[in-house]
Amino acid sequence: MRRQSEAAFRIIAQAAPALVWVCSAPGENIYFTQRWYDYTGQTEEQASGHGWIMTMHPIDAAQIVPYWQRCQRTGESYKGEVRYQRHDGVYRWHTFRALPRRSQRSRTNRGLVRLKH
Known part of the structure; x- marks a missing residue:
């Protein structure tokens, strides 16, 4: 069934029609869609672990990463706007929302992140 x-x-x-990925509780990527x-x-290989953070605009990353870490600890929803770098080097604004997936064994197992612009 699983x-x-x-x-x-x-x-x-x-x-x-969005950028979708799944992270582990510590925020390491475990799945990205082809999009x-x-x-x-x-x-x-580049996106794995915390590599996805490298696509954020540096100013946004300085604000978003501590927020992401707090949400990972508390299990709260994670939402906002961030600039992600496109393959051609252009930064575009994206709205994001992450929802923690809870398990009986741990407070927060994984967070599903869905981005769109």
């Missing part, structure tokens, strides 16, 4: 749920999620995420790679030009 494999079917994961497969269904991946199909829905790939079809969404992310196409938009940013990052490879899977």
Whole structure:
């Protein structure tokens, strides 16, 4: 059942007209849709872990990263606006929202992030 749920999620995420990814509780990337790679030009290796942060405008990253870390600790929703660098070097504004996925064993297991502009 879990494999079917994961497969269904991946199909829905790939079809969404947004940048979608999943992070672990410490904020390390564990899944990106192809739309992310196409938009940013990052490879899977470059985006993995905390590499996705490198696509943020440096001014935004200075504000967003501490906010992201707080949300990871508290389990609160994470939302706002940030500039992400496109594959051609241009920064574009994106609205984002992250929702923590809770498990019975840990307070916050993963957060699903959905971005759109």
